[in-house]
Amino acid sequence: MKNIKNSLLMVIMFSVAILTACEKMEDYNDPASTDMTKPDVVSNIKVDNFNGGAYITYTLPNSKNLLYVLARYKINGVTTRETKSSYYSDSIMVDGFAKKQAYDVTLYAVSRADVKSDPVVVKVNPDTPPYLLFKPTVDAQADFGGFKITGNNALKNNLGIILLGVGAGETSDVIDQHYTKLPVVDYSVRGYEPVPKKIGYYVMDSFGNISDTTYKTITPFFETLLDRNKFSAYRLPSDGVIAYGWDLPYLWDGKTDGSSNGWHTEPGAPMPAIATFGLGVSAKLSRFVLWERPDGSDKFAFGHGNPKVFSIWGSNVAAPRDAKLPLSAAEGTVIGDWTNMGNYNYPDPPSGAKPVAHTAADNDFVKAGVSFNLPLASPKVRFVRLSVSSTWSSGTFAHAMEMAFYGDPR
Structure with missing residues (x-):
């Protein structure tokens, strides 16, 4: 009898709770207030x-x-x-x-x-809008295989540069859109033959405001992918010692997905970890693509021995001598037969996640390879040194799957 009474009490309490919830739901869409008094002004x-x-x-x-x-x-x-x-x-x-x-x-x-x-x-009375301050600083110049776009976005506003291709009859089509908040804008649009090309560009902001359009005729520089079959190891005493059978020629064997070997140095040596190789030709380099080690049996992407801070050194000497490279040096620094051709930072995970918590899309970004530009003023070179100053794990070794170089070997 006591149990029956307790059960009835629980049913009654549950029913009351349901009715109360229903009343709250019925009132949910009621006006926030029934007071229709007009507020005073600010x-x-x-x-x-x-x-x-x-x-x-x-x-x-x-x-x-x-x-x-x-x-x-x-x-x-x-x-x-x-x-x-x-x-x-x-x-x-x-x-x-x-x-x-x-x-x-x-x-x-x-x-x-x-x-x-x-x-x-x-x-x-607003001052000059950011997009109109940005527009006069924007410039387009010839680049390898396309156009180099630069500008100064001093206020770091979210702005876009819209690039137009002008065809027959002066008709224009959008060929590139680049949006950024960075204070310094410097990027390239490629895929064009070394023939005169008329382009236009304007700036727009996130509110739909558009600047005037500047038109130019630019002839891109010749660019081609260097033949990796001509690459060869050029071992120097200060190079990183090879480890785990990941020998230097794997760095240009065309295999990038992490299922095979790449280049890997022995742990425990002082940084930088260096790989030196010949291109087989003397070329003015325009850019290179680096494929870091993606996730596999472990989460290697944005971790382990993948390069985070690194530089590219080059030499056009027929048989360049060894030189002990520093952890860092200004672009253009010359040490013996070697010239610093650029200093680089591998980008953070595009998702915004922390490196150790990167996403599958971030790993796909690594597997696709990341392109880095070399300065237009760089000299022609026959040999290249990849010098890794630090890795994502801050360890004492480095590894990478593949490198490809573009430029003009003529």
Whole structure:
């Protein structure tokens, strides 16, 4: 009998809980407030302009039902933007303006019942928008197999460079779009023959504002993939000692997926870990692709002995002598028969994950190989030294699956 009473009590309590939950669900879509009183307006307004926008500060009205402040404004004469700031704040930011000029911003105090106050119009005078500051710094020059694009995005805004290809009849097609927040822009667009090509480029921001377009006719430099069948080991005393049968010629055998051997040095030696080899030709190099060791039986990508900080040294001497390379040296540094042709950092996992927690997509990025540019001013070389200063594990050895070089061997 006692158990029956306890069971009935539990059923009653459960039923009450369900009814209460249903009542809450039924009320979920009710208005946030039934108070339709119009809020008072914001007051004591001050404006602090910046590039492409302004901060507006104010005193909130003494309205108990206030929820937020709304700013409504046109950024280019056509597009209307709205921004909101909660009642916890006494300021609001308006941005995205297309030009350096005066704009009207209308402010409303808005209640929990979605009732707006009377409008208050504020005049803002934003400074030159970031995309218009960026555009004059952007330049396009000839590069190996295409075009080299540079620029200075001093304010680090999210901006895009849109590259156009101009064809017959002056019709234009988008051939590349590059978006960045980096302060220094320096990248290449490749895949073009060494014949004159008319291009155009403009800058746009995330609000849809577009700069004017600059047109140029540029002739790309000749570029080809160097024949890896002509590569050969050129062992020097200061090179890393080979370990685990991962000998140097595996670095150009065309196998990149990690299922076979690559180049691997003996642990315990002082860094840098160096590999020296001949290209079989004297060539002005434009870029190279490095395939690091991807995940396999262990998570090698972004770890283990994969190069993180490294440099490329070159020599055009017929039989270059050994030289002890430093952990770091400025580009263009000459030590004996060897010239520093560039210093590099392997990129972090594209997903944004920590190296030890990289994703399958990050591993695919490693398996695809990463391309690195060599300076246009680099001299012709016959021999190359890969010098690894540090690895992802900060160990005393290095490994890589494959390297390929592009340039002009003529």
